[in-house]
Amino acid sequence: AQSVAQPEDQVNVAEGNPLTVKCTYSVSGNPYLFWYVQYPNRGLQFLLKYITGDNLVKGSYGFEAEFNKSQTSFHLKKPSALVSDSALYFCAVRDQAGTALIFGKGTTLSVSS
């Protein structure tokens, strides 16, 4: 069965510093990987996805993620954090086309000014 793990409940970073939110996954075949962000009392917003191709994926709001097959990871990164990036971030995976996304438990990102 497919699964996704986000090992950190919270990540704290100062504004202007780089940030990383970690995600590891387990699937039986080739993974389809996604990152979403959720602001308080809002639905989930899509940030980026990896389906195939270049291991470095660029997404919305300056975020990017690197797919690492050997480490089964898909960490979310941003070179310079903003206070407005503070939110709840979810990693998600599906193991084949046409199935539902399985989400991690989420990581709260807090960016201080």
Next chain:
Amino acid sequence: EAGVVQSPRYKIIEKKQPVAFWCNPISGHNTLYWYLQNLGQGPELLIRYENEEAVDDSQLPKDRFSAERLKGVDSTLKIQPAELGDSAVYLCASSLQETGELFFGEGSRLTVL
């Protein structure tokens, strides 16, 4: 383009009462999902529709939960009777392609007293 629309945004009911949530997906999206999100947790799939057919309802508690997607567009999720443990946010999402991202509505927050 209008996003996924859900209603009501908030609902407070007493236990043993019925409740229904409505979802209108993005126009043209054949796949519709209902997810349950408990506080501080990632979304968990309840049911997935391909057009009007429920293709994955294995996580739906069928003794009290029911869902329908008549005509393959709008969908309704019902709980009868509601229990205290059903207090959560119910998220609806839709997608266009099998490998594509999900687009989420704002969610319906249920409080059962």
